[in-house]
Amino acid sequence: MGSEIVTQGDHLPVPTTLERVERRCWRISDLVVQAQSIESVEQGKAVLAGMDEALADYEQFRVALDRAMAPATVGQIVDAIENLRNSYPPRPDLKDVATATNWATYAQNLRDDVASLEPTVLTLQVACARLRRTVKWPDPAISEAYDAVKMTQAELISIRDFYVPRLASFRKQVLARIAEL
Structure with missing residues (x-):
């Protein structure tokens, strides 16, 4: 009896562009939440590294995000x-x-x-x-x-219109918090 599950060989399917955009959006949201509760310098540095990565990545995925956020037909x-x-x-x-x-x-x-x-x-x-x-x-x-x-x-919409444009300012807040610790 054959499997009814369609596979692409022995590996997991490659995420679609929409799935990659979705993951990036949730990553940015998670970073902003983490930035609000930094309790150690190490934790702050980890959040900063994530934010730096997200900021660098954003320019590459901005066009895909704009397309993904287009109204559905x-x-x-x-x-x-x-x-x-x-x-x-x-x-x-x-x-x-x-x-x-x-x-x-x-x-x-x-x-x-x-x-x-x-x-x-x-x-x-x-x-x-x-x-x-x-x-x-x-x-x-x-x-x-x-x-x-x-x-x-x-x-x-909150991630796109609030978190993403303010990620650089959230980064400054993290730097300030690290300085306090």
Whole structure:
């Protein structure tokens, strides 16, 4: 019996550009949080090194971040919903025509509600990944998906519009804190 898991040889898949951008965003967010609670010179130096790396890296990933934070098209929203739906095991009740119609109504309502938030491409990826990892079968409720997209969008916009532009000033705060220690 063959495996249904698609692999790329004996190694893990290479992260997509969106996954790399997502990791960089969370790294910047983590550094800012760490900067607020430095208790030793060593800890401060580690945070500084991370910030220096993030600042140097930012110019290279800025264009990718801008692209990832572009508004998602309706087609991308539909694709994300289908991908999320297909991440769950098949539902035996979908063989029933009435249930299949309910799925179509659910998917359309979910699409409309998510689209009303004007999510970015990166937001869709991150929110759907969170839902796949936290919501049990059969499907997430529309309210769960809506809240996940809304919360993720706010987090990513905060990182892009607040943390990233202020990373250099956070770095100065870390230097000041190290001087106090």
